[in-house]
Amino acid sequence: MGAPADGGRPGRTGSTRRQFLLGGAVVGVGAAAAIGVDLALNAQKPADGSDAGSGASEPMNGEETVPFFGRHQAGIDTAAQAHGVFLSLDLLAETDRGGLARLMKILTDDAARLTQGIAALADSEPELAASPARLTVTFGFGPGLVARASGDAPAWLAPLPPFGIDALQPEFSHGDLLIQVAGDDPLTVAHAVRMLLKDTRSFAALRWTQSGFRRAHGTERPGTTMRNLFGQVDGTSNPQPGTDEFDSVVWSRDGWLAGGTGVVVRRIRMDLDKWDRLDRGGREASVGRTLANGAPLTGSEEFDEPDFDATTAIGFPVIPQFAHIRRARGDDGEKIFRRAYNYDERPTGGGVSESGLLFVSFQADIARQFTPMQQRLADLDLLNEWTTPIGSAVFAVPPGCREGGYIGETLLS
Secondary structure: OOOOOOOOOOOOOHHHHHHHHHOOOOOOHHHHHHHHHHHHHHHOOOOOOOOHHHOOOOOOHHHOOOOOOOOOOOOOOOOOOOEEEEEEEEEOOOOOHHHHHHHHHHHHHHHHHHHOOOOOOOOOOHHHHOOOOOOEEEEEEOHHHHHHOOOOOOOOOOOOOOOOOOOOOHHHOOOOEEEEEEEOOHHHHHHHHHHHHHHHOOOEEEEEEEEEEOOOOOOOOOOOOOEOOOOOEOOOOOOOOOOHHHHHHHOOOOHHHOOOEEEEEEEEEEOHHHHHOOOHHHHHHHHOEOOOOOOEOOOOOOOOOOOOOOEOOOOOEOOOOOOHHHHHOOOOOOOOEEOOEEEEEOOOOOOOOEEEEEEEEEEOOHHHHOHHHHHHHHHOOHHHHOEEEEEEEEEEEOOOOOOOOOOOHHHHO
16 A cells, blocks of 8 residues: 555545544534644644654664774673674685785774764665664684784684583584674664675675574663573673773783784573473572572672682582582683673474573683683583583684774784
8 A cells, every 4th residue: 555645644644534524514613623633633743653752852772872993892891782693704715815904994894884873885775774773893803814814813713622512513613704793773783784794795705693682772770690591690700891800801912913802602502491390499509699689609699709618507518519600710810701692593303492692702812711711611510411512613803993994904904
């Protein structure tokens, strides 16, 4: 059905209502009354169809932007958005160092525009870019890209060592170029993904895509620790952005990577059906925290420091030896910054769910900070009974850039 010529709603145009109210059946005082009713009806909604009482002057989350240019790339110390898409690409054989520079200049230009609510240069749907909703785009370089650029790769930039709990699938692992796209609006994120992938077609081929989510914007107070699909708080012990601890944990100080970091992306399948059969006490013992508010079993509030020496009346540790928080705790050099997302996809093979966690962590030195922790978890972590890592990738995230520059210029220029 075509739109009415006067912009009214199809099937119930303003002129039809006026014809009814002002027709032959309505005369004299009745006509005046009818005109008043019509004006009242039209006054209830502005011409654009929005609600008059909704506070049109109030800022909308869709208008919020995160600066793209700076010393560090956005999307790392940015408060995590509701939606995240991770793209891994393999470079084409003919893409050389010069081609990499051209690729990153194009990607940087479009990412800078899209994150500020400005359409990409070749955007055929510019309206979809108008609401950035805290969109960020973050780039990471795999071992193959750094080698193609003839750069000096940090020692940790390599696939993680094999862990006994892994069942890795190639369709979720490795890659030359990582593009992390995150935002509070899924339409904005989807549009940005399409624009950026169009930029890469002459230089690289898509290897895998993984999408995740958190709570929708406004569902919880800012700063609330996310929950994974086991119902557990996930990321309580994170260092806080803007602190000295965060800077020492996350940012590299070496060579072309100074101001950048390392990222680990692990896809962890969660057996929710098997988890359903575990009682609440068993669930809390497996992680070492209460489900209600995430407090350690030796405390009452989420951010209380766990007491690993506390014992029960019969001498057993209150926080079991196999509890996740005990196994994850290392020395001061083994800290990471988690920025994970949940995933929930169409089940296959007669299963009820295909769900899990897109574990994403940032740290300056993966081999020193992440690998020892992961090895302890692989050796003895009760959560391994319900979780299986099925994807793994490691990338070096270069620093940010100034306006007029491009991401990766410290390696490629």
